[in-house]
Amino acid sequence: MSVITIQCRLVAEEDSLRQLWELMTEKNTPFINEILLQIGKHPEFETWLEKGRIPAELLKTLGNSLKTQEPFTGQPGRFYTSAITLVDYLYKSWFALQKRRKNQIEGKQRWLKMLKSDQELEQESQSSLDVIRTKATELLSKFTPQSDSEALRRNQNDKQKKVKKTKKPTRAKTSSLFKILLNTYEETEEPLTRCALAYLLKNNCQISELDENPEEFTRNKRRKEIEIERLKDQLQSRIPKGRDLTGEEWLETLEIATLNVPQNENEAKAWQAALLRKTANVPFPVAYESNEDMTWFKNDKNRLFVRFNGLGKLTFEIYCDKRHLHYFQRFLEDQEILRNSKRQHSSSLFTLRSGRISWLPGEEKGQAWKVNQLNFYCSLDTRMLTTEGTQQVVEEKVTAITEILTKTKQKDDLNDKQQAFITRQQSTLARINNPFPRPSKPNYQGKSSILIGLSLGLEKPVTAAVVNVVKNEVIAYRSVKQLLGENYNLLNRQRQQQQRLSHERHKAQKHNAPNSFGESELGQYVDRLLADEIIAIAKTYQANSIVLPKLRDMREQISSEIQSRAENKCPGYKEGQQKYAKEYRINVHRWSYGRLIESIKSQAAQAGIAIETGTQPIRASSQEKARDLAVFTYQERQAALI
Numbered sequence: 001m002s003v004i005t006i007q008c009r010l011v012a013e014e015d016s017l018r019q020l021w022e023l024m025t026e027k028n029t030p031f032i033n034e035i036l037l038q039i040g041k042h043p044e045f046e047t048w049l050e051k052g053r054i055p056a057e058l059l060k061t062l063g064n065s066l067k068t069q070e071p072f073t074g075q076p077g078r079f080y081t082s083a084i085t086l087v088d089y090l091y092k093s094w095f096a097l098q099k100r101r102k103n104q105i106e107g108k109q110r111w112l113k114m115l116k117s118d119q120e121l122e123q124e125s126q127s128s129l130d131v132i133r134t135k136a137t138e139l140l141s142k143f144t145p146q147s148d149s150e151a152l153r154r155n156q157n158d159k160q161k162k163v164k165k166t167k168k169p170t171r172a173k174t175s176s177l178f179k180i181l182l183n184t185y186e187e188t189e190e191p192l193t194r195c196a197l198a199y200l201l202k203n204n205c206q207i208s209e210l211d212e213n214p215e216e217f218t219r220n221k222r223r224k225e226i227e228i229e230r231l232k233d234q235l236q237s238r239i240p241k242g243r244d245l246t247g248e249e250w251l252e253t254l255e256i257a258t259l260n261v262p263q264n265e266n267e268a269k270a271w272q273a274a275l276l277r278k279t280a281n282v283p284f285p286v287a288y289e290s291n292e293d294m295t296w297f298k299n300d301k302n303r304l305f306v307r308f309n310g311l312g313k314l315t316f317e318i319y320c321d322k323r324h325l326h327y328f329q330r331f332l333e334d335q336e337i338l339r340n341s342k343r344q345h346s347s348s349l350f351t352l353r354s355g356r357i358s359w360l361p362g363e364e365k366g367q368a369w370k371v372n373q374l375n376f377y378c379s380l381d382t383r384m385l386t387t388e389g390t391q392q393v394v395e396e397k398v399t400a401i402t403e404i405l406t407k408t409k410q411k412d413d414l415n416d417k418q419q420a421f422i423t424r425q426q427s428t429l430a431r432i433n434n435p436f437p438r439p440s441k442p443n444y445q446g447k448s449s450i451l452i453g454l455s456l457g458l459e460k461p462v463t464a465a466v467v468n469v470v471k472n473e474v475i476a477y478r479s480v481k482q483l484l485g486e487n488y489n490l491l492n493r494q495r496q497q498q499q500r501l502s503h504e505r506h507k508a509q510k511h512n513a514p515n516s517f518g519e520s521e522l523g524q525y526v527d528r529l530l531a532d533e534i535i536a537i538a539k540t541y542q543a544n545s546i547v548l549p550k551l552r553d554m555r556e557q558i559s560s561e562i563q564s565r566a567e568n569k570c571p572g573y574k575e576g577q578q579k580y581a582k583e584y585r586i587n588v589h590r591w592s593y594g595r596l597i598e599s600i601k602s603q604a605a606q607a608g609i610a611i612e613t614g615t616q617p618i619r620a621s622s623q624e625k626a627r628d629l630a631v632f633t634y635q636e637r638q639a640a641l642i
Contacts, residue, residue: 002381002382002605003353003379003380003381003382003605004380004605004606005377005378005379005602006320006324006377006378006380007320007324007376008318008324008375008376008378009318009319009373009374009375010306010316010317010318010374010375011319011374012314012315012316012374014369014370016314016315016316017369017374018369020311020314020357020369021359021368023079024283024284024359025245025283025368026071027071027073027074027075027079028075028082028083028283028284028286029243029245029284030072031072031079031080032083032086032242032284033241033242033243034072035059035062035063035066035083035084035087036087036090036091036239036241036242037241037242038062039059039087040239040241048091048095049098052092053091053092053095054091054092056088059087060084067080076309076310076311077310078288078293078308078309078310079310082285082286082287082289085287085289086285086287087240091240094239094240098235101231101234102235104227105232108231109228110182112221112224112225112228114182114198114201114202115202115221115224116195116198116202117212117214117217118132118199119214121195121199124191124194125191125195126191131192132192132195132196132199133196133209135192135193135196136199136200137207139184139196139197139200140200140207143177143184177205178201178204181200181205182197182201184197185201215568219567222567242284243280243283244279244280245280245281247279249274249279250274250275253271253274253275254275256271257271257275281361281368281372282359282360282361285356285357285358285359285377286356286358287354288308288309288355289354290354291350291354291355292350293308293309293310293355294306294307294308294331294352295307295308295335296335297332303318304317304318304328304329304332305317305318306318308357316374316376318376327351327378327380328378330351331350331351331378334349334351334352334436335350337436337437338350343431344431344434345431345435346428346431346432346434348428348432349384349390349393349394349435349436351380351381351384351385352378352379352380353379354378355376355377355379356376356377357374358374358377359372359375360373360374381393382605382606382608384438385439386438386440386441386443387435387438387439387440387441388440388441388442389438389441389443389608390436391435392443394432394433394435398429398433401425401428401429402429404425408421408422408425409422443608444539444607444608444609446538446542446543446544446610447543447544448544449469449471449544450466450467450469450475450541450542450543450544451466451544451545451546451547451630451634452464452466452467452534452538452541452545452546452630453465453467453627453628453629453630453631453633454534454547454629455549455622455623455626455629456549456593456616457625460480462480462483462530462596463477463478463479463622463623463625463626464483464534464537465477465623465626466537466541467630467631469630469631469635472631474623477623478533483529483530483534484526484529484533485533487526487529490522490525490526490529491526494522494523494526497522523592523595524595527595527596527599528603530599530600531596531600531602532603534546534600534603535600535603535604538609539607539609543609545609545610545611545612546600546604546611546612547612547613547614547629547633548597548600548613548614549615549625549629550614551594566578566581612633613633614630614632614633614636615629615632617629617632
């Protein structure tokens with residue numbers, strides 16, 4: 001992924017800021033809120049939830065019908081388009097989350113139904129554990145190639161004897177075998193076979209000669225039950241409702257809570273959460289998806305400015321970090337080259353891809369357009385910064401356009417629109433071969449056999465492993481302390497800051513006061529330091545790519561693990577469990593994994609290093625997780641090519 005996002009502050013005269021603020025708060029955000037409300041009340045909503053999307057034509061029709069109604073009239077066309085796109089994105093994300101939660105619940109319930117202790121398996125099959133193991137060995141030989149079966153058994157025996165392991169079965173093979181065994185279990189009715197399959201499944205498709213630890217089994221089973229309970233609670237999450245800029249919804253909730261008695265504990269919690277939740281006091285952002293919707297220019301003092309289509313003569317000055325200034329200057333250069341060449345170049349080769357106007361809330365009191373800060377977020381393609389990268393993009397676009405033209409021309413009786421489309425594509429094809437002048441810089445070339453795997457965890461936020469995946473050898477490990485070096489003290493400072501904020505949040509909760517305390521940018525700075533060092537290591541060892549773990553279940557795994565530990569530590573004592581979980585969260589570093597990963601992706605995109613993702617192993621040391629993540633991702637990539 002070569003697209004990164006940079007930001008700057010937009011500074012303008014007070015009247016310009018006021019006009020934009022009123023346009024976004026009094027027209028655009030209410031417009032979005034109304035669309036969200038009508039979508040949630042639509043009779044076909046459940047059908048859309050099942051399909052996971054809202055028909056595009058319906059959104060356009062709904063938006064067009066609201067354009068002529070007060071107070072939504074008088075907005076620029078880009079604002080209407082941005083609003084509809086935002087609503088579509090919000091509901092797509094929400095639908096995807098709901099679908100994923102349902103699938104997770106079904107999968108975990110399916111697993112929990114199968115999961116039984118060794119004693120329960122003996123009772124169900126009316127056979128001894130040795131008989132079950134013998135049957136399991138027979139089934140394992142049946143569903144596994146001979147070499148793999150022997151390797152599985154040999155690795156298990158080596159583990160028990162504490163000798164050096166030989167070749168370890170790949171995750172792809174184990175995962176495939178697991179699915180086969182699980183499907184066979186559900187199709188089988190014979191008790192002994194079902195119990196043998198259940199035995200294999202709960203032991204990761206292996207034969208264990210060790211006696212089962214009842215406490216560990218109970219803890220693992222309870223952890224799965226906790227995960228299901230949490231997912232069911234999340235499944236009841238409210239649909240997107242927009243932003244309450246006026247505070248009317250908060251006042252309505254306050255009135256209801258004051259005049260009524262809650263019917264149950266859940267309703268009381270819902271009221272309290274609604275009253276304590278920090279409401280958004282800035283409008284929704286406005287997206288400019290076309291790179292020609294922005295006009296860049298300089299004044300007589302050589303200061304950089306930008307105008308937006310649809311906002312008339314409103315002009316905004318660019319205030320940005322020095323390290324980002326050359327990007328904004330490139331946006332101006334691209335437009336000047338296009339203008340001076342009388343559009344003999346193609347805007348599809350602009351460095352700038354899209355932009356987004358957004359207000360950031362301020363802490364002071366006063367007029368909103370003065371207190372809140374106006375920011376502009378720009379997405380750019382880093383390949384467009386060099387001649388070599390631009391040529392790579394040109395080749396991709398030429399191939400894509402040629403294929404489209406070939407398919408279109410094969411159709412008979414083309415109508416006027418199709419003929420016009422062909423003309424436009426041919427014009428683009430002619431202009432795209434006239435690239436913008438760029439500085440020359442060779443593209444990054446890594447060794448295909450070298451990958452860097454990164455593992456994320458509770459006590460050790462990030463660990464890196466440089467792996468030769470062809471030889472299955474680890475070249476180097478890097479812990480978070482080694483990655484930060486002399487800046488490691490910043491990590492301890494951030495931990496202390498989190499503990500202090502956690503204490504302040506606790507005191508606010510005791511008094512039913514707002515408890516959303518923001519953190520400083522120290523965590524973001526630490527993330528950048530880590531990302532810089534990881535990229536530096538990748539360049540040093542000429543790594544072909546960096547493998548990042550999927551964050552899909554990270555929060556669920558951590559929360560369930562903490563709660564399971566608490567229940568095991570204080571069985572039957574709920575208050576003790578809560579206290580233990582709280583102390584554990586305070587003592588164990590809570591990391592912003594998503595922010596760190598985005599930082600790594602951004603730095604890798606600028607360096608031209610590829611990013612891959614894989615599923616992080618659950619039971620292993622941080623170094624082993626990082627190593628296995630790189631190896632398994634490479635093996636899955638190779639398997640997909642076969």
